[in-house]
Amino acid sequence: MSNQSAPLTYSRVNDDIMRMLEKPSLKWLALFVFDLSVLGIGAMCFIYQVYTGLGVAGYSHPVFWGVYITNFVFWVGIAHSGTLISAILFLFRARFRMSIYRISEAMTVFAVMTAGLFPIIHLGRPWNFYWLLPYPNQRELWINFKSPLIWDVFAVSTYATVSILFFYVGMIPDLAAIRDRVVEKPRKFIYSILSLGWKGSNWEWMHYTRAYLYFAAFAAPLVISVHSVVSWDFAMANTPGWHTTIFPPYFVAGAIFSGLGLVISLCVPIRKIFHLEDYITVDNFEGMAKLIMLTSGIIGYAYAAEFFMAWYSGNPHEWGQFVYRATGDYALFYWIMVVCNVIIPISLWFKKVRTNIKALFVISLFINIGMWFERFNIIVISLSHEFDPGNWGVYKPSLIEIGITAGSFAWFFMFFLLFIKTLPAISIAEMKEILPVPRKGAKQ
Amino acid sequence: MKKNQGVVGVYSYVDSVLEAIRRLKNAGHEKRDIRVFSPTPIHEIEEALIEEESIVRFFTLAGATLGCICGIGITVLTSADWPIHVSAKPIVSIPPFMIIVFEMTVLMGALSTLIGLVVNARIRRNAPVSLYDPRFSDDKFGLAVVCEKDRVRDVEKIMNDTEAEEVKFEGLH
Numbered sequence: 001m002s003n004q005s006a007p008l009t010y011s012r013v014n015d016d017i018m019r020m021l022e023k024p025s026l027k028w029l030a031l032f033v034f035d036l037s038v039l040g041i042g043a044m045c046f047i048y049q050v051y052t053g054l055g056v057a058g059y060s061h062p063v064f065w066g067v068y069i070t071n072f073v074f075w076v077g078i079a080h081s082g083t084l085i086s087a088i089l090f091l092f093r094a095r096f097r098m099s100i101y102r103i104s105e106a107m108t109v110f111a112v113m114t115a116g117l118f119p120i121i122h123l124g125r126p127w128n129f130y131w132l133l134p135y136p137n138q139r140e141l142w143i144n145f146k147s148p149l150i151w152d153v154f155a156v157s158t159y160a161t162v163s164i165l166f167f168y169v170g171m172i173p174d175l176a177a178i179r180d181r182v183v184e185k186p187r188k189f190i191y192s193i194l195s196l197g198w199k200g201s202n203w204e205w206m207h208y209t210r211a212y213l214y215f216a217a218f219a220a221p222l223v224i225s226v227h228s229v230v231s232w233d234f235a236m237a238n239t240p241g242w243h244t245t246i247f248p249p250y251f252v253a254g255a256i257f258s259g260l261g262l263v264i265s266l267c268v269p270i271r272k273i274f275h276l277e278d279y280i281t282v283d284n285f286e287g288m289a290k291l292i293m294l295t296s297g298i299i300g301y302a303y304a305a306e307f308f309m310a311w312y313s314g315n316p317h318e319w320g321q322f323v324y325r326a327t328g329d330y331a332l333f334y335w336i337m338v339v340c341n342v343i344i345p346i347s348l349w350f351k352k353v354r355t356n357i358k359a360l361f362v363i364s365l366f367i368n369i370g371m372w373f374e375r376f377n378i379i380v381i382s383l384s385h386e387f388d389p390g391n392w393g394v395y396k397p398s399l400i401e402i403g404i405t406a407g408s409f410a411w412f413f414m415f416f417l418l419f420i421k422t423l424p425a426i427s428i429a430e431m432k433e434i435l436p437v438p439r440k441g442a443k444q
Numbered sequence: 445m446k447k448n449q450g451v452v453g454v455y456s457y458v459d460s461v462l463e464a465i466r467r468l469k470n471a472g473h474e475k476r477d478i479r480v481f482s483p484t485p486i487h488e489i490e491e492a493l494i495e496e497e498s499i500v501r502f503f504t505l506a507g508a509t510l511g512c513i514c515g516i517g518i519t520v521l522t523s524a525d526w527p528i529h530v531s532a533k534p535i536v537s538i539p540p541f542m543i544i545v546f547e548m549t550v551l552m553g554a555l556s557t558l559i560g561l562v563v564n565a566r567i568r569r570n571a572p573v574s575l576y577d578p579r580f581s582d583d584k585f586g587l588a589v590v591c592e593k594d595r596v597r598d599v600e601k602i603m604n605d606t607e608a609e610e611v612k613f614e615g616l617h
Contacts, residue, residue: 010483010583134518142522146530146540154547162554169558173581177483180578196562199576201588202493204565205485210498211561218508218550218557225546432484438583440457440607 008278010438013431017174017424018181020274024421032417035410042407045400046121054124056400063383063395068122071405073375074258075115075412076156076230077251080223081259082108083163086170087219090212096287098434099279102427103270104263105167110415111259112160114408119152121404148232155229162222166215172198173208173429227255234378240321241382244309250302254374257295257341260288261367266416268361270425279426282355289354292367296345299374303338317387324385325377329394333373334381340370447477447590449615451599452575453608455585458486464587464606465492471598473589481576481586500560507556508549515548516541575614584609 006012024032049056059066082104089097120129132153134143143150176198179191198204228248235247264285271280310318325334344366347353354360385392397405419425455461461480468478480489519541527535575588587608589599596613603611 014582134522140526142526144530145519145523145544146533146537151540151543151547154544158547158551161551165554165558169561173484177581180581197566200481200483200580202480202482202489205482206490206494207498207500207561207565209485211500211504211557214501214504214557215554218554221546222550225543225550229543429484437458437486438456439459441459 008431008435010432010435013428013435014177014181016276016279017426017428017431018178020425021178021421021423028417028421032414035413035417039407039410039414042404042410045403045407049121049400049404050126056398058396058398058401060393060395062386062391062393063380065122065379065383066395067376067397067401067405068118070372070375070379071408072115072118072122073230073251073379074372075111075118075408077227077255077258077371077375078262079108079111079115079159079163079259080227080252080255081263082106082111083159083166083219083223084256084259085263086166087216087223090216091220094287095434096284098430099276099281099426100263100267100284100288101430102170103267103425104259105163105170106416106419106423106425107259107262107266108163109160109167110412110419111262112156112163113415114412116156116160117408117411148229148236151229152233155226159222159226162215162219166219169208169212169215170427170430171423172196173200174424174427176200177428178424224252227251234382239382239386240310240315240317241306241325241378241385244306246302246305246309250299253295253298253302254341254371257292257299258367258371260292260295261364261371264288264292264360264364265368268357268364270420271357274425276426279431282357285357285360286351286354289348289360292345292363293348296342296348300342303342321382321385325381328381328385330377330381330384334377337370337373337377340366341374344370447592449593449596449613450575450588450590451596451603452577452586452588452612452614453603453606454577454579454610454612455587455606455608456583457607458488458585460607461585461587462488462492464602464608465489467602467606468589468599471602473591473595473599477590479575479588481580481588483581483583483585486585498564500557500564503560503563504553504557507559508553510556511549511552512545514552515545518548519544575612577612 057066057068082101085097085104086101086108089101120126123129132143132150172195175191175195179188179195182188182191228251231247231251234242235244237243267280267285271277307322310322313319325331344363347359347363353363380395384395453464455464465478465480469475475493475495478493480486480493482489520536523535523537529535533540575586577584577586580586587603591599600611600613
């Protein structure tokens with residue numbers, strides 16, 4: 001239990017945050033074992049798919065981008081709010097980011113690691129995935145840099161690398177603080193290596209703060225570029241429902257929206273379990289809720305603009321696609337998306353809802369569901385209802401695809417559970433930055 | 445005389461550290477011989493002790509420029525190496541290549557920033573490990589001074605006068 005009545009001091013910050021790294025409880029272990037078993041099911045499904053062939057996935061003419069690509073876009077989207085919170089809000093000096101940015105950065109890294117699996121899972125011959133990389137080869141062929149799929153490889157791998165660097169560099173002073181506190185030799189050894197001999201001298205801080213600023217300056221436009229590139233995977237094709245210039249801002253806003261949803265879903269239980277009420281405050285949640293209001297407004301507008309442009313363009317294929325989305329075989333999914341992403345977040349316009357943690361948690365779960373269906377709708381419905389009525393068809397995910405999807409969530413949560421128990425989930429050094437500097441004048 | 449003595453004072457308050465720094469500078473100690481360990485960055489300490497800008501920015505610029513050149517190089521040269529028209533686009537098609545160039549710029553800029561940080565934070569200005577105390581990553585500030593043997597007592601006096609809670613000595617090589 002943390003000493004919640006005492007005011008926050010430098011020392012208490014160390015105590016409270018390092019308390020999270022103590023020996024895991026039985027509940028944590030039970031959760032971890034459950035998570036591993038779901039991951040095992042996912043892994044078996046994948047092995048079965050590799051052994052048998054992609055036929056075991058639910059792909060059928062004309063839909064050959066299904067749940068796997070949906071998951072890819074969903075997880076890349078989830079990965080966006082981490083860098084938004086850590087980089088863009090850092091550049092804007094938004095103080096509400098301090099206590100939540102480490103959790104959201106961790107979420108970013110693990111979400112990119114999850115997203116990166118899906119293009120490979122989606123391949124018929126996954127062992128050839130490295131053909132996407134430019135390297136001199138016997139065929140004397142280079143990759144096609146004009147293909148959006150190659151842009152994706154560069155964008156996602158750069159994003160993964162920069163997110164990991166940003167996550168790690170932000171943690172170096174905290175790793176040193178843990179190194180100084182732990183007594184067990186193996187742990188001390190590991191944290192000593194990870195903290196790169198950090199001592200917190202004024203020279204180190206000077207280079208560190210500048211380097212962090214440059215990382216933020218790189219990461220901010222990178223966030224915008226990555227989901228724009230992912231949206232071009234679709235927008236560059238002339239499929240009705242895909243071929244539109246609003247896709248990049250629409251995808252970026254949706255990505256930030258979904259990421260913030262998952263940050264809230266993760267922060268609420270962590271705050272309760274580890275008694276972090278003094279760190280992750282209601283104001284922090286309200287800040288995130290306001291960003292959700294903004295991004296929900298943008299994607300609500302995008303949904304409406306898509307419909308309007310389909311009608312106003314006079315293109316029968318485009319209009320047919322959108323009427324089909326709202327009234328066709330997948331209408332239920334379309335309306336789940338609209339309700340979860342646009343209607344339910346309207347409640348956040350009320351301060352009472354924005355400051356009610358339980359309500360926020362429930363809303364964030366709806367956002368996660370709604371955003372998964374948004375990706376599904378964009379990808380699957382567009383493909384299943386293209387130009388030629390003879391070429392229309394309905395796709396249903398197979399059990400194997402559902403198993404692999406469940407496995408991907410388990411993969412993400414496995415890393416997250418390990419993170420909570422091994423690394424500081426709240427930035428110790430940055431929490432101290434927002435506390436008043438200890439001064440003799442302020443002595444009690 | 446050789447500066448081979450280290451003195452470190454443990455402080456609880458930033459204003460005491462700043463006062464000690466002021467007195468040390470008045471007593472003729474050079475800024476580069478004074479180091480402060482703190483659990484979080486304190487701008488007043490940085491202003492009191494450091495005049496120059498961090499050179500990490502040159503690493504960042506060099507890495508980003510190299511990344512940009514590599515991005516242009518790999519897209520243009522590989523396309524020219526096997527000139528085949530795809531979707532009636534020019535062989536060297538600038539708009540799609542800009543995406544690769546941007547990503548390469550960011551990637552190499554970020555990697556070189558990390559290298560710049562690690563290299564610069566570690567070289568020469570790092571106080572010897574023996575002057576460090578684990579309390580400096582918790583709630584204490586450490587003021588370390590490297591000086592000649594005959595000035596140790598003066599430094600100790602300044603630290604005691606500015607309410608250092610503890611003063612430690614270390615012979616350096």
